[in-house]
Amino acid sequence: MVTPAPNHGERQVLRVGVMGCAEIARRRMLPAMRAHPLIEVAAVASRDAAKAAETAGLFGCRPVVGYDTLLADDTVQAVYVPLPAALHARWVEAALAAGKHVLAEKPLTTDPACTRELLDQARARGLVLMENVMFVHHGRHEVVRRLVADGAIGELRALHVTFTIPRLPDDDIRHQPELGGGSLFDVGVYPVRAAVHLLPGPLEVRGAVLERGPGRRVDTAGAALLRSPDGVVAHLTFGMEDAYRSRYELSGSTGRILVDRAFTPPADHAPQIVVETRDGIRTHTLPPDDQVANTLDAFVAAVRTGHLSPADSLAQADLLATIRQTAVPSR
Template identity: 65%
Template sequence: MTGPLRVGVLGCAGIALRRMLPAFAACPGIEIAAVASRDPAKARQVAERFGCRPVHGYGALLERDDIEAVYVPLPAALHARWTEAALNTGRHVLAEKPLTTDRHRTAELLALAGARGLVLMENVMFVHHHRHRAVRELIADGAIGELRAFQAVFTIPPLPDGDIRYDPGLGGGALADVGVYPLRAALHFLGPGLDVVGARLDRGAGRRVETSGAALLSTPGAVTAQITFGMEHAYRSSYELWGSEGGITVDRAFTPPADHAPVIGLHRGGRTEEIRLAPHDQVAATVAAFAAAVRAGALPDTHTTLRQAELLDETHRSASRGAPVTTG
């Protein structure tokens, strides 16, 4: 591929306007070619802001011949349909998480992308932040001895009542929206051998989806992972790894701003060492990784994406078997 990657955007969701479109615009390897909306006025407004063409309707964008890749920030329940449509027209795809709301559809789309030689990447941005690579290096170097346990939490304050994440028809719910972060972190550090031991999902008063939950997972070697998540809570974003000789703690783990100077807490021998790193823009890093994968013709790590989808499904099924989702 020569020249910048020409990207079309399917929808004007908040994350697209706040984070992804500015990151695309700032990336030298990407050109925003067009943005589509069901509302022509909104498409014009966003296109004018980012210097691209407005398109009325998602299908119309896929009919254009100047689009090489597509970004899908639509509600979760629409990801599968429009990701498949984009792949079938020969476009690389960066889709918001979760890639789909069904593990079988996730597997189908990953297989379709592989068969067509296209990059299909789920937009889990925190894994591209250099802090987590530094944590992995500490573990590999034996800084905390033999790994024994992992804990992660991601909770956010209540959303406006009309937010799509409270709508089951659009793929809403705390598990898919915020639970994916600590779950993916567990996969990132403990690997795909994780299995769900048990889970619980709870529904807030008047809500049609689960608003909080927790799960216990384990590796074949009995390293446990406890994850907690919710979307009607005080904000918390952290994880901890504990080993035979010490521990590692990370705060503001999943959605740090670009100018945040990250700190890793290393606890051993009764002392705590703060390892300070330079700020890192994980949104820009994600966008650059997508463009680089397309340029290199290198397919991303589909095994982790698929295992994540399977674990989300296992968590939901475990919670349903253990006790029905309750109403508060």
């Protein structure tokens, strides 16, 4: 339990500072924050003054040079951390020490013990520390969970999840191991979190493979086999030098559920859920849902109410670490 922020009115806004000018911040999070009625983008910080000024100018906020300077600003109540994964632990800890609520990109850290320590620090200080896994806030996946619970495909047997993206530029930071790069932490986190979100836990790793492409210093593809306590098996595949695929399939004793464009749908996309059984194929078309705005809603609500469960983030952190530790390396 965290201490809720003081609420002096329904329209009180949360003043957020952005730590860095990463692509995801500029392309998705900053536009969504600027449009959110309960968030004010107070500042954007960068070590590069020109980059800070350019990004701040695009989103109508104040440029700040240096992350420490941003954290020293008492008018900033929360920070968003879109830095490379290996830098999260240092700057999330510094933000918590400065009394800021934190929304940090996934994975929260690259080490489960560190993730636990930071979550403990946030709880002890009465602050919110939330991992920015956006797809779990899309309404489609709750519909899927209800269909499974209602027996739409009989007894659940297996989950197959795939998330792959096209080849990245050679100088992309996700090719740098010292910054926490690699396919497992960049794209593998999505299938892992999908398994945590859709299956009963605790999940255990039964096998894993990480592949390293020619000339690469990080894993560029991988797969993992997980098992739930009641025997449901999850097959996860991921990669960052492949054709784009973003989907999962739940197989049961009497049918299956298919979900495409599962992890990064645009806000105007009308998602579909396909249910195949012996009686035929039914397609459920749902209204568009904005998972980015929903994520910000969840963050603001957590700050206001003091309620936030870290259980899924901890389960995800443990599974990522176990996959890396047990993976058969490429030759």
